[in-house]
Amino acid sequence: MIRAIRTDDCASIAAIEAQTFNTALDRGRLLTLMKMRAFCGFVDDTNIPNTAYRPNNPDMSSNLVGYLLATIIVDEAEILSIAVSSDHQKCGRGAGLLGHFLAYIDAQDVKTALLEVAADNVSALTLYHRHGFAEFGRRPSYYKRSDGDCDAIMMRRLSD
Template sequence: MTPDALAALHARCFTTPRPWNAPEFADFLGSRFCFLLTEPAGFLLGRVIADEAELLTVAVDPAARRQGMGARLLTGFATAARARGATTAFLEVAAGNAPAQALYRQAGWVETGRRRGYYHAPDGTAEDALLLGCDLSRG
């Protein structure tokens, strides 16, 4: 997927946090630490630095949700992160994004913290970010 295609799909999936634009995706893809996993209607962007992985974003087209694509991307993330030497992983998710939280928890992620008022919606309201972690050393 090109940075333009990633940005277009991201915009269909997010308003809060705001969707990323093509130059932002190009910057991530240009980093030796980042990796991209794709599905026909979705993608996951991650990065590994030292032994820690970060799930930067995952997007599945709203019309293609609830078909296992997000779970496949998460499994792929764990595999790719381990192959790059990561033993732990973290992500942040909007506190109001119950479907994403359910997906992550089903994959073994646990809440490790909260960033109060971290995300800002287009209407000016703030939303907390939940920090989730995952132990990748368990195979």
């Protein structure tokens, strides 16, 4: 189930970040990010309890399998990171997180959503295209890798 992010999610998110990205956000940077007024985030938690969240109840522990981190400034949103843990990918969770976020910003009348993605990231590009994002710019050779440089593609989704 998708729910709003909490500060006690940072360790789980940092673990997925480390598993996924070369430039992973660690727990400290995540906490700093979450303190920003513009911050907005959602997690996919497979352990959502039926009752209200109580931090001291051990039965209420979470099991995060994915997250989306973003900022929203006035009528513009920027997706900073989206990831699903490797053992839960290709099950619709990324689409669920992105769809949830886009419905949220649409309800807030946020007109523009932006993100950046590596040109060789087929799964992410597929996900973004399916959700109405289109390329509007490129940063050539932005990602430096041992097996060669890769462009960054800047994508935008404009609401109606």
